[in-house]
Amino acid sequence: MSAMFDNPNKTYIKSNAGTIMHLLWFVCGLLLLLVTGLCAFVVFGRDDTSNYHFDTAGQFYYQLTDDKATLVAFTNKDAESFTIPATVNYGGKDYAVTVIDNHAFSNNNHLTEVIIPDSVTEIKGDSVKQTGAFSGCVALKKVQLANGLSRIGAYAFKNCLALTTIDFPSSVQYVDAGAFMGCFNLQAITLNSNSILGEHCFDDCIKVDTLILSNEVSLDNDKRQVLAALPKLSNFVTNGNANYTVMNNCLVTRTNTPNDTVVLGGYRAPVPDNIKCIADWAWGKRAAGLIYVPSTVTDIGANSFDKNALKSIYTDAAEKPQTWSIAVPVYTGARAITFDANIDGVAPVTSYVYQNGAIEIEPTYVELFHDVKNGNPFKQWNRVGNTYIAQYYEDVATPTDLDELEDALDTAEVFKNDEDKRLKFTLDFWEAFKTLYEQGKYLRSQSTPNQYLVQDLTAQLVAVNQQINDATDTEILESTDWTVGLKNLLNAIDQLDPDDLSNPEQYAALATSISEADILLENSAGINADTAQYRWKELRKLYEKLLVDCSENGLLQREIKTCQNLNRADYNADDWQKMQQALQTAEQIIEYNLTDNLRVTTIRKNLLVARNNLCEVTWSDAVTKLNAWVSVCHDLSEKDYEKNGYDRLRIELLTIVNKKLDNNSAVNAEITNLQNRYQNLVPANDYSAYQNHNTGILNKKSIPFFITAVLLFTGAVAAGAKAASLKKQLRQTQE
Numbered sequence: 121m122s123a124m125f126d127n128p129n130k131t132y133i134k135s136n137a138g139t140i141m142h143l144l145w146f147v148c149g150l151l152l153l154l155v156t157g158l159c160a161f162v163v164f165g166r167d168d169t170s171n172y173h174f175d176t177a178g179q180f181y182y183q184l185t186d187d188k189a190t191l192v193a194f195t196n197k198d199a200e201s202f203t204i205p206a207t208v209n210y211g212g213k214d215y216a217v218t219v220i221d222n223h224a225f226s227n228n229n230h231l232t233e234v235i236i237p238d239s240v241t242e243i244k245g246d247s248v249k250q251t252g253a254f255s256g257c258v259a260l261k262k263v264q265l266a267n268g269l270s271r272i273g274a275y276a277f278k279n280c281l282a283l284t285t286i287d288f289p290s291s292v293q294y295v296d297a298g299a300f301m302g303c304f305n306l307q308a309i310t311l312n313s314n315s316i317l318g319e320h321c322f323d324d325c326i327k328v329d330t331l332i333l334s335n336e337v338s339l340d341n342d343k344r345q346v347l348a349a350l351p352k353l354s355n356f357v358t359n360g361n362a363n364y365t366v367m368n369n370c371l372v373t374r375t376n377t378p379n380d381t382v383v384l385g386g387y388r389a390p391v392p393d394n395i396k397c398i399a400d401w402a403w404g405k406r407a408a409g410l411i412y413v414p415s416t417v418t419d420i421g422a423n424s425f426d427k428n429a430l431k432s433i434y435t436d437a438a439e440k441p442q443t444w445s446i447a448v449p450v451y452t453g454a455r456a457i458t459f460d461a462n463i464d465g466v467a468p469v470t471s472y473v474y475q476n477g478a479i480e481i482e483p484t485y486v487e488l489f490h491d492v493k494n495g496n497p498f499k500q501w502n503r504v505g506n507t508y509i510a511q512y513y514e515d516v517a518t519p520t521d522l523d524e525l526e527d528a529l530d531t532a533e534v535f536k537n538d539e540d541k542r543l544k545f546t547l548d549f550w551e552a553f554k555t556l557y558e559q560g561k562y563l564r565s566q567s568t569p570n571q572y573l574v575q576d577l578t579a580q581l582v583a584v585n586q587q588i589n590d591a592t593d594t595e596i597l598e599s600t601d602w603t604v605g606l607k608n609l610l611n612a613i614d615q616l617d618p619d620d621l622s623n624p625e626q627y628a629a630l631a632t633s634i635s636e637a638d639i640l641l642e643n644s645a646g647i648n649a650d651t652a653q654y655r656w657k658e659l660r661k662l663y664e665k666l667l668v669d670c671s672e673n674g675l676l677q678r679e680i681k682t683c684q685n686l687n688r689a690d691y692n693a694d695d696w697q698k699m700q701q702a703l704q705t706a707e708q709i710i711e712y713n714l715t716d717n718l719r720v721t722t723i724r725k726n727l728l729v730a731r732n733n734l735c736e737v738t739w740s741d742a743v744t745k746l747n748a749w750v751s752v753c754h755d756l757s758e759k760d761y762e763k764n765g766y767d768r769l770r771i772e773l774l775t776i777v778n779k780k781l782d783n784n785s786a787v788n789a790e791i792t793n794l795q796n797r798y799q800n801l802v803p804a805n806d807y808s809a810y811q812n813h814n815t816g817i818l819n820k821k822s823i824p825f826f827i828t829a830v831l832l833f834t835g836a837v838a839a840g841a842k843a844a845s846l847k848k849q850l851r852q853t854q855e
Contacts, residue, residue, distance in 0.1 A: 229256075390411060769794075
C-alpha cells in the first residue's frame, strides 16, 4: 500500500536539487571570497596616491604620482612668504615635489615672496583659461625660481602686478605663452639660457627697462619678436657675452665684421654710426616717433620697427638708400632736390619725404629735426625752377631780426605797465605774457643770439601783443562778463595756501574784500557791470599786492628741488612735459634773478600745480593697469569663492564695462574699487572633501570598489539563502 503512495519523481528531485544546491553553495563561496578580497584591498591594500593629501604643516594639498608629488593648492591665505618643500612624506615614504599645478597659488592677494626648491621642474598654466600657478598674485614681489626648473607654463605669472624682477635659471627650456603678461611693474629680466619664449609672454610689461644676458644666450628671431613688445627697454647688460656688445643703448652683434648689426634697439635710441644691418624685431614698440638711421645701413628687417610706433626716419644720406624697404617716411639730409616731372601740382614743400616712392607733405623740418643733428634748424625750401634748395637759419640773428624783436619788446613793455590792460586778463595769462617778455629781454641782451630763437620769440610776442591790444571788456577773463570774472578770481584766491603768505594784515584785508565780493555774488542778478568791474579790480589789486609782499624765493627753490628729484619714468609724458616747461621757467627766474615777487609767486604756484597733476602712469598705462585688474577678476573661478562676494565682484566688472572712462582719475577709481572687491573675497576650500591621511579609507576612487563588494556580498547572501531553501525542500521530499 505504501508503495502505491511513493512519489515516482522522488529520485529525480533528489538528484537535481542536490546539483543545484551544490552549485549555489559554490557561487556563494566564490562571491564571499571576492568580497573578502575587495574589502581587504579597500581597507588594507589600496594606496590611493592620486587623491589629494594635506601636508603635515597644514599649508597645502598635494597629489602623488609614482614617486613624485604635485603641489595642488596652497591653503594658507594669510601667509606673506612661503618656501615650497623639496619633498613630502606620505605613508613613511618621501616624494619629491616636482610640479606646481596651474591653480596652486593663483589669486592669492597676500603672498609677497615664494622660494621654489630645485626639485621643481615645471610650473603649470592653463592656456585655455589663461590662468596659471601664480596668476593674479597681485602682491607677489619676489620669486626665487628653482635651478632645476625646465618649464614655466602658459600665463603662470600673469598679472603679478607687484613683481619687479625675474631671473630665469639656466635650466629653463620653455617660457610658455603669456607667462608674465600684465606684470606691468616688472623692470628687469635676466636670461641665463636659450629658452624658447612663447608669444605674448611679456605683453603689457610696460616698465621693463633692463635685459641681462648670460654668456651663452643667443637672441634668435623668435626671442627678439617677444622682446619687441617691451616698450621701455633701454639698458642691456651682456655679462661678458661674446656674441654682443652695447653701443648707444643698442645691443649690437660681434661677428667677423665687428659691430655690424643692431640686434635690439633701446627705447628711442638712435642707430649707432657705421652699422650695416638692423635685425628683424630689433626695435618693435621702442622706436617711438622719430629715429635716426645712418646711411651706412644697407639692410633693415621687415619687422624692425612697429609700424604704429615709428612715425618717420631721419638719415644723413642725400637720398633714401634704395635697399631700404620702409613703409614710414624717410627724411634725408638733402640740401637740394630736383624733380624730374612737372611740379606745378605739388603743394608748397615744407619738408622732403620719401614714402613708397611718393612725395608727401609732412610737418616742417624744424618741428621734427632741429634737435636730431648738430647745426642750425631748417627754415624753408626755396624753389628755383624745378629744384628746391634747403635754406637754414643763420648762426646769429641779423640786425633786422633784432630790430623786429626790439619793436615787439617795446610794445609789450607798454602793455606790461598798463594796469587797465593787465586787469582785462587772467593772472595766468598775464604772467605767461610777462614770462615771454622776460625771455625776449634776456635774448636781446645776448651778444650773439641764435637767429631761429629770435625769430620764433618775436613771432610769439607779436601774436600776444595783438591779443592784448584787441581785448575788449566783453572778452574779459576769457568769459562774457565781469561777474563771471569775479567768480573766477575768487576761485583762484581760494587755491592760496595761507601758510605760504607772510603778511597776515594784508591777508585779512583780502579776506574782507572776499566777503564783500561774496555778498555781491549772492545777489548776482542785480549786479551791474560797473559794480562787478570795480569789485574785481579792488580784489585783484589786494590779491597781487599780498603775493608781491610775500617772500617767495625760498619756496620757489624748494619746489624746484622737489621737481628735479622726481623720476621721469614714473609719469605721464604730457604731464611731465608741462611740469618741465614750468620748471625751466622757474630755473631761469632763479638763474637770471628775474624777480618781482608776483612773478616768483605765480611760477611757484604753476610749478606746484604741474607737479601735483603728474600722473604716475600714462593714460595708456592706466588702462593697461585697469585691464590687468579686470583680467585678474574675470578669470576667478566661482567655485573658489563664497557666492555673495563673487557676485558683487561680477557686478563691479559689468559696471566698469558699461562706463565711459575718459580720464585717469576715473580709471584709477575703478582700479581701487576692483582691488577692494578682490581683497574682500572669501575663498572656499575646494580640497577639504578629498583629505586622505591614511591608506585604504573610503575615498573618491575606492568607493566604486566598495559598492562592488556590497553587491557581491548581497549576491552571496542570496545564493546562500537559495541553497538553504533547496536543502530544506530536498529534505521534505525525502520524507
